[in-house]
Amino acid sequence: MFSAPKTTTQSFNTIPLAQAILMAVIALSGCVRQRDPKTAYEAAQKTFTHGDLADAQKQSEKGYQEFRKSDPDWALRFKILEAESVLWSGMFEQSLAVLATLPTERPADVQLAVLTLGAAAHARLHRFEEAESELKRADVLCAATSDLRCGTIPRTRGVLAEERGQLDEATRYYGQSLVFAREHGDRFSEATALMNLAATLVF
Numbered sequence: 001m002f003s004a005p006k007t008t009t010q011s012f013n014t015i016p017l018a019q020a021i022l023m024a025v026i027a028l029s030g031c032v033r034q035r036d037p038k039t040a041y042e043a044a045q046k047t048f049t050h051g052d053l054a055d056a057q058k059q060s061e062k063g064y065q066e067f068r069k070s071d072p073d074w075a076l077r078f079k080i081l082e083a084e085s086v087l088w089s090g091m092f093e094q095s096l097a098v099l100a101t102l103p104t105e106r107p108a109d110v111q112l113a114v115l116t117l118g119a120a121a122h123a124r125l126h127r128f129e130e131a132e133s134e135l136k137r138a139d140v141l142c143a144a145t146s147d148l149r150c151g152t153i154p155r156t157r158g159v160l161a162e163e164r165g166q167l168d169e170a171t172r173y174y175g176q177s178l179v180f181a182r183e184h185g186d187r188f189s190e191a192t193a194l195m196n197l198a199a200t201l202v203f
Contacts, residue, residue: 034066034070035066037063037067037071037074037075038074040059040063040066040067041063041074041077041078041081043059044056044059044060044063044078044081045081047059048081048084048085048088049188053085053086053088053089054085054089056081056085057082057085057086057089060078060079060081060082060085061078061082063075063078063081064078064079064082073107076102076103076106076107076110077110079098079101079102080102080110080113080114080117082098083095083098083099083117084113084117086098087117087120087121092121092122092124092125093121093125095117095121096118096121096122099114099117099118099121102114108141108144108145108147109145109147109149111141112138112141112142112145112147112149112150113149115134115135115137115138115141116134116135116138116149116152116153116156118130118131118134119131119132119134119135119138119156119160120152120156120159122134123156123159123160123163124159124163126163128160128163128164131156131160132160135153135156135157135160138150138153139153148184148186150180151177151180151181151184151186151189152177152189154173154174154176154177154180155173155174155177155189155192155193155196157173158170158171158172158173158174158177158196158200159196161173162196162199162200167200170196170200171197171200171201174193174196174197174200175193175197177189177192177193177196178190178193178194178197181193
């Protein structure tokens with residue numbers, strides 16, 4: 001008499017534990033939604049304007065890493081915000097180092113940010129020729145755009161004049177940045193201009 005061959009069956013109960021965990025992780029990862037880059041950026045920017053520069057830098061670094069592959073344009077803006085947070089913290093060389101990591105091919109608004117932030121950092125480091133060169137290139141870009149960041153040009157020229165000890169010139173440029181900020185409803189830039197004016201008028 002021949003007996004029927006034995007058959008083996010595998011149920012979920014016999015799947016190795018490690019394999020079951022891996023399957024669960026894969027299933028859950030498909031349900032996780034990536035953050036909206038615009039919302040994430042606005043949150044980081046709000047942190048910056050509230051003066052929490054260290055946290056703004058961390059959020060910007062995180063945003064860049066999160067979106068650098070899925071949304072490169074937003075990733076560039078996170079990198080700009082990181083450089084700006086570092087600059088406002090007084091770490092001018094580090095800010096230039098962050099800007100140097102950006103690709104050479106970039107949108108006009110990103111290029112404008114690179115030039116104005118770089119000029120401000122160079123001015124604070126008393127590299128006046130580099131600052132002047134970057135501001136001239138920024139002027140060319142702003143001749144063809146109404147980007148809100150164009151308002152940082154007179155502010156940065158004020159910084160440059162202030163570092164050179166030309167306080168009357170600095171006051172004039174800070175006044176121009178105040179007018180620009182008010183015309184465009186930029187409350188943060190308005191507050192910054194007033195702060196800069198107060199500093200130059202004290203002396």
